[in-house]
Amino acid sequence: PTPIIDEIISKYPSKVAKKRKKAMVANDPEIDQPVQANVRTIPGIITQRGCTYAGCKGVVLGPTRDIINLVHGPIGCSFYAWLTRRNQTKPETETAENYMMYSFSTDMQDENIVFGGEVKLKEAIREAYKLFNPKAIGVFSTCPVGLIGDDVHAVSRDMKEELGINIFGFSCEGYRGVSQSAGHHIANNGIFKHVVGNNDRPREGKFQINLLGEYNIGGDAFELERLFEEAGITLVSTYSGNSTVESFAYSHTVDLNVVMCHRSINYIAEMMEEKYGIPWIKGNFIGGSSTAKTLRKVAEFFDDAELIEKVEEIIAREEAKVEAVKAAIKPKVEGKLAMMFVGGSRAHHYQDLFEELGMLTVSAGYEFAHRDDYEGRHVIPDIKIDADTRNIEELTITKTDNPELWRDDLVAKKAELEKKGYEFSHYAGMMPQMKKNSLVIDDVSHHETEKLIEFYKPDLFCAGIKEKYVVQKSGVPLKQLHSYDYGGPYAGFEGAINFYKEMERMLVTNVWNLVDTPWKSEPEIVGSMTI
Ligand code: CFM
Ligand code: HCA
CATH class of the missing domain: 3.40.50.1980 (Nitrogenase molybdenum iron protein domain)
Structure with a gap:
């Protein structure tokens, strides 16, 4: 990919090229390579970011x-x-x-x-x-x-x-x-300051968790609620799909926080741990095997024989259904090339679904994530604090002085499980999972998108509504990973089945080869000017 990077940036003025080059990396899962992220977009460049x-x-x-x-x-x-x-x-x-x-x-x-x-x-x-x-x-x-x-x-x-x-x-x-990301942090701070802890209601249920960073796009959260309910795990609050502020107010009474979208909500996970001693783990419910893995991890945390057995029963039943659909569709889409440029977590999570189908993610990037979402949380101490970061309030959190709310039991449990290799507060980021020499690009621009399509000729491009029709006019189908193109759910086991079927629908067709645009053969505008 290095020649591709050079070719992509050759169109830019030298200063811009130098800066954009830092946001592009030929991946090597074995080594740490910094990616420039969470910095202001250069004025004049059109990218996917919002505010x-x-x-x-x-x-x-x-x-x-x-x-x-x-x-x-x-x-x-x-x-x-x-x-x-x-x-x-x-x-x-x-x-x-x-x-x-x-x-x-x-x-x-x-x-x-x-x-x-x-x-x-x-x-x-x-x-x-x-x-x-x-x-x-x-x-x-x-x-x-x-x-x-x-x-x-x-x-x-x-x-x-x-x-x-x-x-x-x-x-x-x-x-x-710089982007939406600052807004996540501001929202997390506001909810934590003004809502969390307003209601210390008595607790019900043996196993209590919050799901953080799941926004119920296309009904994803409903599918996860179904699984937790059957397992006997009480989902106290979800931030913030299918949610209420009422539940945020007592969400500090749980035993464990499970973080889906690390980018948008890691702050609340961290603050709850600092104030109440509640540990957090990173989970992923996109893809059948990720869903099974996360459910097992939650059950392992509670270390209850009955719960573990129930979770295994659900996984066995659901995975059989997932496997049957996968077996029918995988041979038809295997080997196809995908690329995805989405907000701050889906560009990583959806790689699991493509992997399950034997598809290859040749290039991926986030709109506004930070270096830890690419390289893993171990780089957090090395992230340069600039004026834009300083602009966002960093709350000072102290341990609650209410002894009933401070969870010594959970602090001890965390230490004990960590000794056995169980990972808390851990996110490895997208790069260790991506293949060697796949191309990682942060805050991809419109020009770069066109170049990527030209080079890789992908079978599928995943992004949002602003990109959709431009990409499709070049003969490449685009799947929206924000709105799901009005489909979904894609989370959990049922979600995986829906997504496989959607891939079959979109990729097992010749229709994209028939797309032709008049500007391929002649310039769009022809005219002359007389002065
Ligand atoms: Fe998290 Fe999201 Fe995303 Fe995001 Fe978003 Fe979104 Fe997204 Mo659109 S919180 S980072 S700011 S998973 S709205 S539900 S789809 S860009 S990848
Ligand atoms: C946002 C919302 C958005 C936009 C999606 C898109 C969403 O960033 O403000 O560009 O298609 O998921 O709705 O990310």
């Missing part, structure tokens, strides 16, 4: 149904974050709170930008309270809010006092960080 507000409001808090997520800003920011992520939710009863189908905004106008929007924000909070009587309201700052200096935190404090419900603000202006 900090999207990461905070859209991604982390968006799927939570019993909180009014009020956007302080122009209407467009709210409209474009309105249900586009396909997170599903299932209220406990028909009348239970569910605000997810609404789009709440202060609808800032010129006047509010010039003279300040705090009064309008207060009015909007009062109106929302009067109309819906919610238990909580979150206020999300869009770009102009930070520019004009509206204090969403002071307004939230005042309104919390006036209305007597939980109201808190997020300084998640779009420009505040």
Whole structure:
């Protein structure tokens, strides 16, 4: 891939080329190689990234149904974050709170930008309270809010006092960080400060866990809920697919946190451990074998013979179904080439599904992940702290002084299991899993995407809606790994079966060879100019 990297960057001015080269690595799973990540995109280059507000409001808090997520800003920011992520939710009863189908905004106008929007924000909070009587309201700052200096935190404090419900603000202006990633961190901090620990309800269930970083895209979380329920594992809270702020408030009472998307939610996992002594493990439920592996790891943690037996029974039954479908489809898609460029965890997790089908991931990268998501958490101490990182508050967490909440039992359990080689707080990142000489690219640009397609002629490209049609016009099918193209679920055992079938549908066809575009044979625009 080194000549490919050189060819890709040859189009860039030398300074840009030098910088982009650092974000591209010919992988060698045996050795550590730094990848430039979580740095600002060079202005003028079109990439897939979104903004900090999207990461905070859209991604982390968006799927939570019993909180009014009020956007302080122009209407467009709210409209474009309105249900586009396909997170599903299932209220406990028909009348239970569910605000997810609404789009709440202060609808800032010129006047509010010039003279300040705090009064309008207060009015909007009062109106929302009067109309819906919610238990909580979150206020999300869009770009102009930070520019004009509206204090969403002071307004939230005042309104919390006036209305007597939980109201808190997020300084998640779009420009505040490098990407959505900054918004995840801001959201994690806000939830931890204002919600976690608000309710120390008595515990039910023998084995209690939270699932962190699972957002119920296409119903993924429903499939996982099904498995946990059958195993007898109590899923206390999910951050944040099919979730409630009510459950976040008592989520610090669990025995174990299982982290799916490390990028977006590792902060809460770490903070819960620091404050309450709850350990966390990295899990992955994308792919039949990953699902089995993660379920076994959870059962091993609880070390209960009955639970282990039940989990084995579920795995045996479900894997038989998965294997049957795989056996029928694998011979048809084996050897096909895939590449994927998605947010911060799916570009890694979906490699398991392709591996199961015998497909090869020739190139992959994240939009906005950090070096630890590529190279593994051991590089965290070496990550350069720059101005953009310093811009995001790092909460100082201290051990709870409530002896009933501090889990000495779990601290001891962790130490004991670690001696046996059980891995906690561990994420190896995507690179050790990828084949030698596969190409890793962070924050891939449009130009780079075109070049990659030209070089590798992949059978499948995975990305999002902005990339979909450009890629398909070049004759390569694109599978959206954000919205699943309205399919799914793809998590768990049922999810794996759905995904295999989807691959068969997309790849066992000749239709992509028939795609032809007029600009291949003649220039798109022909004209002459007379002066
Ligand atoms: Fe985590 Fe996500 Fe992702 Fe993400 Fe996203 Fe998403 Fe994604 Mo789109 S939290 S990093 S910010 S798994 S919205 S549910 S699909 S880019 S790979
Ligand atoms: C976001 C949301 C997004 C966009 C998906 C896409 C999602 O980044 O703000 O580009 O298709 O999953 O909905 O990642």
